Amino acid sequence: MGGRDDLPIPFALAVTGAAVAIVVSFLALGLLWREPRLEPARAGRPLPGGTARVLDSRALRVALRVLGGGITAYVVMAAVFGRDDALNPTAGAVYVLLWIGVPLLSVLVGPVWRLLNPVRSLHLVLSRLVGTRPEEGLAVLPARLGYWPAALSLLAFVWLELVAPESTTLPVLRTFFAAYLAVHLLAATYWGSTWLDKGDGFEVFSGLAGRLSPLGRRNDGTLVLRNPLVGVAGTPVAPGLFAVVGVLLGSTAYDSIAGSPWWVRILQNGALSPAVTGTLGLFGMVALVTAAFAGATALTTLSARSDRSERSERSERSKHSSGLRPLQVGAEFAHSLVPIVMGYVVAHYWSLLVLIGQQTVIQLSxxxxxxxxxxxxxxxxxxxxxxGSTLTAVIQVTAVVTGHVLGVVLAHDRAVRLLPRRRAVVGQIPLLVLMVAYTVGGLTLLFAA
Amino acid sequence: MPCEAPWESGAMHRLSAGPIMVLVLGVLTGCASGETVADEQPTPAATSRKSTSPAEKSSSPAEDVVEVSVSVRDGKVLPPPRRVEVQQGATVSITVTLDVDDVVHVHGSDIEEPVQAGRPATIELVAGDQGVFEVETHDGGLALLQLEVR
Structure with a gap:
C-alpha cells in the first residue's frame, strides 16, 4: 500500500529503546505494587450529567450510524463506479482510514466502530423491519468460542492486505467486502448481534484499541474519564482474545519482514508461488507470536501450580493441581498485550497514516x-x-517502548491478582521475557527490515 | 543506426498527480546497438552502461548519477532484489532489461515505463522524499530492486 516504506530506524535509537524496555521491565518486577490496583468496577471519574446525556443520546447514536453508513456508501460508490487506478480512494479508505485510522481514533475516544459499523447498522435496520430484537438470533453463540471468530475474521483481512495478489484493485476489494458483508450479516442474523461483538474483526480491533481510551464505561455503563490502564484491565476475559492479539501482532511483524529484500528474494525465487509463500510466512508469523504467548502463559501456570503442590501432598500434583489451566491463564493475560499491539501498530503504520491518509482524503474528493x-x-x-524520517523514527521507538511499559504494568497487576502471593513475581517472569522478546524483535524489524 | 523513439517522455505529464514525488528528469529508451542479440537472449551483461547519451547528460545536474541495472529472465530477477542506497536529491539511472513486454513502475512516483522484451530501457529520476521505494514490473508483479533514499 502506497509503495513507500520507512527508512530503517537508527541503530542507536533501536538499542536505546530496547535497553529502556528491558530495564523498566525488571525494575517493575521489584518496585511495582504487591496488591492489585487496577479496579475497573469503580474506576475513573463520572462525566458530568449533561455531557453523559449528550454522549448517550439517541440522536447522537443515530447521527453516527447515518455518518458511518454515508461514508461507507460513498466509498462503495468509488469502488463500484470509480476508475480502477492509483487515484481511486477505495484502497486508501480500506487499508489506511478503516484499518489504521479507526483503531487509533478508538484509542482517543473509545470503540467508535461499534457505532459507525455499517454491518451492525444494517443488521439493526433489518431487525427492526422483521420486528425482532437485534441481540436475539435463531441460536445463542456458544460462549466457549469467545473471540475466535474475530481472530479468523482479522486473519482473513490481513491475508487480503498483505498476501493476496492485486489487493489494492477494485475487483478484489469489492469481492472481499461483498463476502465480508454476506458472512457477517448472515452470522448476525443467526446468532444475533452478539456475533458482531465477538466475530467482526474490525469491531473487535476497535474495541480493544478503545480500551486504551481515557473515555470509557464502568461495567454498569456509567461514562467515565479514566486511567487507560484501568480500561485495558477491564477487558472481558474470554477465549480466543490472545489469538486476536496474536493475529494483530504477527501480521504487523510479517508486514515488516515482507518489506526486506531478503524476504522479497524468498518470495520471488522460491519453489512455491509468491502467494503460497506469503501465506505460509504470514500464518507462520501469527502462529509464532501466538505460540510464544501460549508458551509463556503455560510456564506461568506451571509456576503457580508448583506452589500449590508445595503446600499439599507432592503426589497430589498431577491430580488436583488444575486450578489454573494454561488457556485460562492465557485469557487472563491477553489484555496486557493490547498496548504492545497498539504501540507496534503506531510504529509500523505512522507514516502510512500520515501520508496515504492525507492522500486518501484528497482522492476522496x-x-x-x-x-x-x-x-x-x-x-x-x-x-x-x-x-519526516527523524520524527518518524522517534515516534516509532517511543510507541513501541510505551506499549511495552504499559503491557508490563498490566501483566504485573493481573499477576498479583491471579497468582498465589508467593508466586506472583516468579509467575510473571515468563510473560516479562516474552514482552521483552516482542519489543526487541519489533525494534529489530524496524531497524533491519 | 536508426533508433526509434530515443526519448520517451510519456511519464512526464503523469507527474503532477503523484502523491509522494520522485521527479522524473527524463526517461530514455535504450537504443541498443546489440539489438538483435538482445532481442533473442537478453543477458545482464548486455544491459549495463546503455543509458548515457549526450542529450541526457546535458539535462542532468552536475551531480553524481547512481547507475543501477537489473534484468529479468524466466521470471528471475538478476541481480536478485536488493536495496540501493541513494542520497536525497541524487540522480538515479535504472536500466531495465526484460524478456517479456511489461511496464516498470517506480513506487512513490508516477513513473510507469513500458519496456519491450529484449530492449534495455533506462529510467532516470531524481530521488525525492526519504524512504524505501520499490521498483517493480507491473504485469509480472516482480520487485526488481528497492531505492533507499536517505
Whole structure:
C-alpha cells in the first residue's frame, strides 16, 4: 500500500529503546505494587450529567450510524463506479482510514466502530423491519468460542492486505467486502448481534484499541474519564482474545519482514508461488507470536501450580493441581498485550497514516475519477512534515517502548491478582521475557527490515 | 543506426498527480546497438552502461548519477532484489532489461515505463522524499530492486 516504506530506524535509537524496555521491565518486577490496583468496577471519574446525556443520546447514536453508513456508501460508490487506478480512494479508505485510522481514533475516544459499523447498522435496520430484537438470533453463540471468530475474521483481512495478489484493485476489494458483508450479516442474523461483538474483526480491533481510551464505561455503563490502564484491565476475559492479539501482532511483524529484500528474494525465487509463500510466512508469523504467548502463559501456570503442590501432598500434583489451566491463564493475560499491539501498530503504520491518509482524503474528493472536487480537498497537497524520517523514527521507538511499559504494568497487576502471593513475581517472569522478546524483535524489524 | 523513439517522455505529464514525488528528469529508451542479440537472449551483461547519451547528460545536474541495472529472465530477477542506497536529491539511472513486454513502475512516483522484451530501457529520476521505494514490473508483479533514499 502506497509503495513507500520507512527508512530503517537508527541503530542507536533501536538499542536505546530496547535497553529502556528491558530495564523498566525488571525494575517493575521489584518496585511495582504487591496488591492489585487496577479496579475497573469503580474506576475513573463520572462525566458530568449533561455531557453523559449528550454522549448517550439517541440522536447522537443515530447521527453516527447515518455518518458511518454515508461514508461507507460513498466509498462503495468509488469502488463500484470509480476508475480502477492509483487515484481511486477505495484502497486508501480500506487499508489506511478503516484499518489504521479507526483503531487509533478508538484509542482517543473509545470503540467508535461499534457505532459507525455499517454491518451492525444494517443488521439493526433489518431487525427492526422483521420486528425482532437485534441481540436475539435463531441460536445463542456458544460462549466457549469467545473471540475466535474475530481472530479468523482479522486473519482473513490481513491475508487480503498483505498476501493476496492485486489487493489494492477494485475487483478484489469489492469481492472481499461483498463476502465480508454476506458472512457477517448472515452470522448476525443467526446468532444475533452478539456475533458482531465477538466475530467482526474490525469491531473487535476497535474495541480493544478503545480500551486504551481515557473515555470509557464502568461495567454498569456509567461514562467515565479514566486511567487507560484501568480500561485495558477491564477487558472481558474470554477465549480466543490472545489469538486476536496474536493475529494483530504477527501480521504487523510479517508486514515488516515482507518489506526486506531478503524476504522479497524468498518470495520471488522460491519453489512455491509468491502467494503460497506469503501465506505460509504470514500464518507462520501469527502462529509464532501466538505460540510464544501460549508458551509463556503455560510456564506461568506451571509456576503457580508448583506452589500449590508445595503446600499439599507432592503426589497430589498431577491430580488436583488444575486450578489454573494454561488457556485460562492465557485469557487472563491477553489484555496486557493490547498496548504492545497498539504501540507496534503506531510504529509500523505512522507514516502510512500520515501520508496515504492525507492522500486518501484528497482522492476522496474525486471518487469517480472525473476530475471533480466534491469535498474541496482535491487541490491540497500531502503535508509530509509529520512523517519526516527523524520524527518518524522517534515516534516509532517511543510507541513501541510505551506499549511495552504499559503491557508490563498490566501483566504485573493481573499477576498479583491471579497468582498465589508467593508466586506472583516468579509467575510473571515468563510473560516479562516474552514482552521483552516482542519489543526487541519489533525494534529489530524496524531497524533491519 | 536508426533508433526509434530515443526519448520517451510519456511519464512526464503523469507527474503532477503523484502523491509522494520522485521527479522524473527524463526517461530514455535504450537504443541498443546489440539489438538483435538482445532481442533473442537478453543477458545482464548486455544491459549495463546503455543509458548515457549526450542529450541526457546535458539535462542532468552536475551531480553524481547512481547507475543501477537489473534484468529479468524466466521470471528471475538478476541481480536478485536488493536495496540501493541513494542520497536525497541524487540522480538515479535504472536500466531495465526484460524478456517479456511489461511496464516498470517506480513506487512513490508516477513513473510507469513500458519496456519491450529484449530492449534495455533506462529510467532516470531524481530521488525525492526519504524512504524505501520499490521498483517493480507491473504485469509480472516482480520487485526488481528497492531505492533507499536517505
Amino acid at each position: 474525486d471518487p469517480l475519477g472525473t476530475g471533480a472536487d466534491w469535498l474541496g480537498t482535491g487541490g491540497r497537497g500531502v503535508d509530509t512534515r509529520l512523517a
